[in-house]
Amino acid sequence: MTRIVPSTLRRAGDRAIRARTVDAFDDALLAHDRALAAARLVIWLGAEPTFTDAASSAPGWLGAADGDGKRARGAALARALRREGQAFVRTLGRQYPGEPAPRWSFGIYALRSGVPLWDGPLDPACLDAPSGGGDPRALRDALVEALGAKALDVPGPLPHRLVLGEADAALLSRPPLEGRPIPPGGLVDPVAARGARLVALGSEDGHVALELPAFESVDLFVGFLGVVAAAARALPLDALILRGYPPPVDDRVAFTTVTPDPGVVEVNMAPCRSATELHHASRAIHAAAAAAELSPARRQYNGEVTDSGGGGHLTFGGPRPEASPFFAHPHLLPRLVAYLSRHPSLSYFFAGRAVGGSGQAVRPDEQARESFEELAVALDRLARAEAPSPERLAGALAPLLTDRFGNTHRSEVNVEKLWSPWIGERGRLGLVELRALRQAPSPAHEAARAALFRAVLARLAARPYPIGLIDHGADLHDRFALPFFLALDLDDVLDELGREGFGLGAPLVAELADDAHRVVGVAALDGGVRLEVRRAIEHWPLVGDLSREAGTSRLVDSSTTRLELRLVGPELHRVQVGVRLNGASHRLPMILHQSRRGVAAVFGVRYRSFAPSPGLHPDLAPLDPLALDLRGPEDAVHVSVHAWIPGGGVYPGLPADDAEAARRRAERFVVEPAHGALAPMVAPPRAALSRYALDTRRVV
Numbered sequence: 001m002t003r004i005v006p007s008t009l010r011r012a013g014d015r016a017i018r019a020r021t022v023d024a025f026d027d028a029l030l031a032h033d034r035a036l037a038a039a040r041l042v043i044w045l046g047a048e049p050t051f052t053d054a055a056s057s058a059p060g061w062l063g064a065a066d067g068d069g070k071r072a073r074g075a076a077l078a079r080a081l082r083r084e085g086q087a088f089v090r091t092l093g094r095q096y097p098g099e100p101a102p103r104w105s106f107g108i109y110a111l112r113s114g115v116p117l118w119d120g121p122l123d124p125a126c127l128d129a130p131s132g133g134g135d136p137r138a139l140r141d142a143l144v145e146a147l148g149a150k151a152l153d154v155p156g157p158l159p160h161r162l163v164l165g166e167a168d169a170a171l172l173s174r175p176p177l178e179g180r181p182i183p184p185g186g187l188v189d190p191v192a193a194r195g196a197r198l199v200a201l202g203s204e205d206g207h208v209a210l211e212l213p214a215f216e217s218v219d220l221f222v223g224f225l226g227v228v229a230a231a232a233r234a235l236p237l238d239a240l241i242l243r244g245y246p247p248p249v250d251d252r253v254a255f256t257t258v259t260p261d262p263g264v265v266e267v268n269m270a271p272c273r274s275a276t277e278l279h280h281a282s283r284a285i286h287a288a289a290a291a292a293e294l295s296p297a298r299r300q301y302n303g304e305v306t307d308s309g310g311g312g313h314l315t316f317g318g319p320r321p322e323a324s325p326f327f328a329h330p331h332l333l334p335r336l337v338a339y340l341s342r343h344p345s346l347s348y349f350f351a352g353r354a355v356g357g358s359g360q361a362v363r364p365d366e367q368a369r370e371s372f373e374e375l376a377v378a379l380d381r382l383a384r385a386e387a388p389s390p391e392r393l394a395g396a397l398a399p400l401l402t403d404r405f406g407n408t409h410r411s412e413v414n415v416e417k418l419w420s421p422w423i424g425e426r427g428r429l430g431l432v433e434l435r436a437l438r439q440a441p442s443p444a445h446e447a448a449r450a451a452l453f454r455a456v457l458a459r460l461a462a463r464p465y466p467i468g469l470i471d472h473g474a475d476l477h478d479r480f481a482l483p484f485f486l487a488l489d490l491d492d493v494l495d496e497l498g499r500e501g502f503g504l505g506a507p508l509v510a511e512l513a514d515d516a517h518r519v520v521g522v523a524a525l526d527g528g529v530r531l532e533v534r535r536a537i538e539h540w541p542l543v544g545d546l547s548r549e550a551g552t553s554r555l556v557d558s559s560t561t562r563l564e565l566r567l568v569g570p571e572l573h574r575v576q577v578g579v580r581l582n583g584a585s586h587r588l589p590m591i592l593h594q595s596r597r598g599v600a601a602v603f604g605v606r607y608r609s610f611a612p613s614p615g616l617h618p619d620l621a622p623l624d625p626l627a628l629d630l631r632g633p634e635d636a637v638h639v640s641v642h643a644w645i646p647g648g649g650v651y652p653g654l655p656a657d658d659a660e661a662a663r664r665r666a667e668r669f670v671v672e673p674a675h676g677a678l679a680p681m682v683a684p685p686r687a688a689l690s691r692y693a694l695d696t697r698r699v700v
Contacts (some may be wrong), residue, residue, distance in 0.1 A: 013228035025444060028505030032451045033274040035502055041458050044317055044327045045278055045450050046271040047530035049285055050264040050310025050439050051077070051294035060090070063309075065096075066260045071104055074265045078258040080288035083115025087225060088123040089212070090243035093259040095163070095182045104183055107257045109247055110270075116556060117222050120229025121240040126209050130239040132206035136160050137207055139240075140201045142231035149199075158202035158211055165196030172198055176211055177244055186426065189214030189245050204241055208232075214243030221247050237641050251319035256281075264310030264439075265294060272316065273326060273456060296439050299655045302644055303664025305517065307352055307439040311360060313414075314450055316457060317431040324430025325461055326418065327390050333397065333432065334382045334467045335460040337375070341365065341469045345489035346413055346456070346482040347378050348537050350449055352438035354475065356539025361412040361436035362403040364469065365476060374467050375400040383467035390419040391432070412436045417629045433677050441517070448504075448511040455502040456493070463500050478692045481537040482564045483518055484602045485692075488595055500592040520563065520668030525632040529569035531577065533628075533641065536562040536604055554620060556614045561609040563641070563695065565590070565602040565628070578681050579605055580627035581699045586684040588694055604693030609643045623696055625670075629679070636674035646670060 034044060038375050053061040053073070060068030082088055086108050093103035106125070111117055124130040140160040144151045149162040150476065164173055171191050191198040192214040200211040215221040232240050256271035267285050274279040286296065298306050318324040326333045340346050340363070347363050348355060357366040361414040365373050378396045382388050388396070394415060403410040406447075414435055420427030434453055440446035472480070479485050490512070497503050504512075520533040540556040565577055568591060578585030590601035607623040625646070628639040645651065645668065655661035688698035 017369065018373060024505075025507040025511070026279070028507045029274075029276045029279055029447060029451060031278055031505055032455060032502075032508070034295040036458050037456060039462050039501070039576070040327070041325065041455055042318055043461075043462055044273055044319060044321065045275065045454055046315040047269045047278065047282065047316075047446055047450060048311070048313045048315070049269070049282065049289075049296065049446065050261060050266045050308045050312065051279055051289040051292075051296055052264045052298055052308040052310070053293065054295040054298045055234065060260075061263055063263050063600040065099070065262050066103060070260045070265055073294055074104070074258045074260065075106055075289050076292035077294060078108060079126045079257075081125060081256060081284060082108050082293045083110070083458050085118060086110040088126055089247060090123070090241060091246045091257070091457060092177060092182065092187065093257075100181060101179050105257050105259045107247075107255060109281065111222075112254050112308075118229055120225075120232045121237045123204070123241055123672045124239040126634070127239055129159040130207065130507060132238070134235070134237045134239070136201040136203055136208045136210075137233060138235055139237065140199075140212070142234065143199065143228065144433070146227050146231055149197075151466050158200035158209065160201040162199050163196060164199075165194075167191045167194055167196040167198065174198075176200060176202075180212075180544045182290070187245065187585060192216070192245075200244075206586045207239045207241055207547065208237055209241040209243060212242060212247065215248050216323070218248050218250050218253055218409075225463040245638070256285075261310050264308050265289075265292075266310055271315070273319075275447055275451040278450050279443060282446045282607055284438075284445035294692075296441055299658070299661045301651045301654060301664075302668060303655055303661040303666075305658070305661055308440070310439060311352065312439040312446065313433050313435045313436045313451075314437060314453055315431050315433045315456065317429060321428055321430040326393065326416075326432060327430055328601075329386045329391075329461040330385075330393065331382070331467065332457065333393055333413075333415070333418075334379050334459045334510045336432070336457065337364070337397070337401070338379060338467045338469065339456060339460060340412065340466060343489055343493050344472065344476060345486045345493060346438045346453070347447075348480060348482075349486045349490055350438060351436045351537070353538070353558070354540065354556065355436070355537060356541075357404055358540060358542040360410055361434075363412050363476075364400070365472065367402070367404045371400055371402075371404075372469065372471075379469065386591055390428075391421075394419040395477070409613060410435075410465055416447055419580065419601040426504050439487050444511055445514075448508045451504055451508055452493075455497050457498045458502045459497055462502075472688065475692075477537075477539050478690045481539070482602060482604050482692060483515055483534050483536060483560055484566055484593070485562060486537075487513065487515070487597070491596065518564075520641060521639070521671070523630055523637055523671040524627075525569075525575065525630060527570065527632050529567060529572065529575050529632055531630045531639065532566040532568065533639070534564040534566065538562040538606070541616065555614065556611055558609050559610050559612040559615055560606055560697070561643075562604055562606045563605055563626070564602065568598065571633075572599065572601045573599075574633050576629070576631045576645065576681060577603070577686075578629040578631070578679075579694060579696060580629060580679060581696055584682045585679040586694065586699065588684075589689070591692070602692075604641045605696065606693055607696040617697070621700075622695060629674070629681075631674075631678070631681075636678060638672045641674075642668040642670065644668070 058068035060070050089107040091105045093105035095102040137160045144162050151162045160177045162653040176640045197213045256270045257268045398415050401411040401413050402408050414433040415433040417429045518534040523531045540558045543555040577588045588603045590603045610622050625640040630637045688695050
């Protein structure tokens with residue numbers, strides 16, 4: 001008998017199930033945090049979530065660093081993050097080669113204790129309708145009286161100034177920071193370096209603006225904010241812009257910044273003391289991004305859903321640079337490099353589409369061969385050192401943790417901020433950044449990934465691990481391009497963490513293992529066998545172009561798609577899979593594999609899915625659709641994987657929602673019964689086969 005449940009009761013039941021799921025997930029994060037506390041390990045963690053305007057095709061949301069309303073969206077996101085008593089600060093963002101000035105940055109400065117530190121006028125970006133106006137000279141004079149400072153006026157922007165202490169007249173008339181390039185030696189306040197303090201005020205967009213000097217301590221900075229807030233309230237001012245040198249931070253401060261990056265707005269999360277705290281902060285950031293109409297994902301015209309495109313890096317360190325876990329446990333970093341070398345799943349399972357030697361998170365074994373060999377020497381020497389110092393760790397590894405062009409920022413393990421003598425205090429923070437991560441689709445996934453890598457660090461800090469590199473050879477970009485084998489490798493990682501006392505609970509494991517975003521489609525035979533088609537990893541090559549070598553971007557040929565074909569079900573040895581090319585069906589040597597996940601037969605297919613311009617192989621036409629044959633003892637089906645609309649045509653625009661995107665994906669995966677005579681099954685040319693994939697480009 002069918003039982004009918006009233007919709008109100010059904011909705012209440014759904015809410016209860018979701019609540020239990022959330023509670024179980026939070027409990028698993030808490031158990032992870034307690035495991036580290038029990039082992040007396042202090043590993044702080046942070047993230048850099050990135051968000052895009054999923055409905056826009058403007059350059060700023062596809063690849064340009066700024067423009068197309070990014071600043072306004074960033075301000076809206078930062079405004080949604082700010083809480084009462086926290087300071088809204090505009091500081092200088094990053095400046096990359098070829099950029100004339102630093103990018104904008106909006107910051108939320110707060111005390112971890114929750115004690116309010118700002119009760120003055122808000123930044124106009126935090127107000128619905130700021131009236132503007134106000135006299136910057138009046139605020140300057142009020143601060144002069146409150147601080148016992150000297151007043152002066154200079155020509156140009158921010159003309160009203162005050163100085164505490166003695167400084168050269170030339171320094172007191174220096175131009176504002178805004179719009180000026182960062183010096184090669186880093187951002188240094190020359191007045192503060194001489195023991196004085198210069199504060200500059202003026203008007204910006206009709207509002208009073210105050211340029212903050214550099215402060216050497218949190219206490220001095222917070223005290224100064226209190227004086228400014230009181231003086232501004234007394235005038236009174238409707239709004240006040242605080243900008244200038246980045247404020248000081250220590251373990252008492254949570255400082256979150258919002259900045260532009262190619263195609264996205266990036267949030268540099270304040271370091272968190274626990275995975276639970278990171279999850280809470282991530283939920284707030286995702287909610288603030290949604291309020292600013294920004295998304296962690298992008299819907300493509302053909303229905304495919306990709307991440308924002310900006311990456312989702314994780315950063316690990318300690319409450320203070322000298323308390324970094326990489327210094328408290330001097331062999332942790334070498335062990336981490338060795339562990340990642342052994343487990344490609346940690347490099348590829350959570351990565352975006354641009355991976356490999358031309359990507360944004362290059363593994364050491366994707367560099368030049370000689371660099372890989374030198375890294376092996378460096379790790380061997382560090383393994384024999386009793387307790388390598390921060391200087392020795394950084395000196396031994398930083399020159400080798402790069403991409404093939406020597407760029408340290410594109411390394412899978414980025415140690416630019418560990419202990420570098422070249423970029424000032426910013427380079428000596430005891431931090432290690434892991435970059436082989438796409439933007440997480442949800443706060444839960446972000447927290448689960450953070451817990452995974454933190455657990456790996458905990459295991460490596462608490463237990464010995466052999467410090468040495470694994471040479472995977474061709475398997476790295478062949479076997480480990482297939483999600484099936486990446487998942488098995490990830491299982492090994494999770495099993496080891498469990499054996500060593502740092503296992504992750506079932507809710508975290510389920511979140512990590514979910515690969516529904518890779519599924520292209522499923523076809524079935526009558527006997528119960530299913531062919532599951534998944535998007536696999538493709539390592540796109542660099543396109544050499546001398547006209548582009550001086551730029552900050554690199555051109556890769558992304559026209560090759562790799563799919564994983566996975567058979568599951570009974571009697572797999574009686575089922576054949578072929579790729580139809582040149583009038584024949586080329587039989588794939590499906591690899592039968594048995595694991596805890598059951599029995600499956602797996603193989604990969606590579607093909608050109610579009611014609612790039614510019615790109616490689618200009619005479620190679622795209623293969624659209626990719627035509628597959630699935631044949632069992634009793635029946636057979638044809639499968640067509642289309643890159644675009646079957647039969648031709650143009651999509652009217654980007655998908656309006658996830659349901660429309662899913663419909664477009666579904667219509668591109670066509671399954672039809674095989675009627676009439678079947679094309680003969682033939683063996684593919686040996687030159688077109690690797691151990692784990694057929695490259696159709698070498699057949700057509």
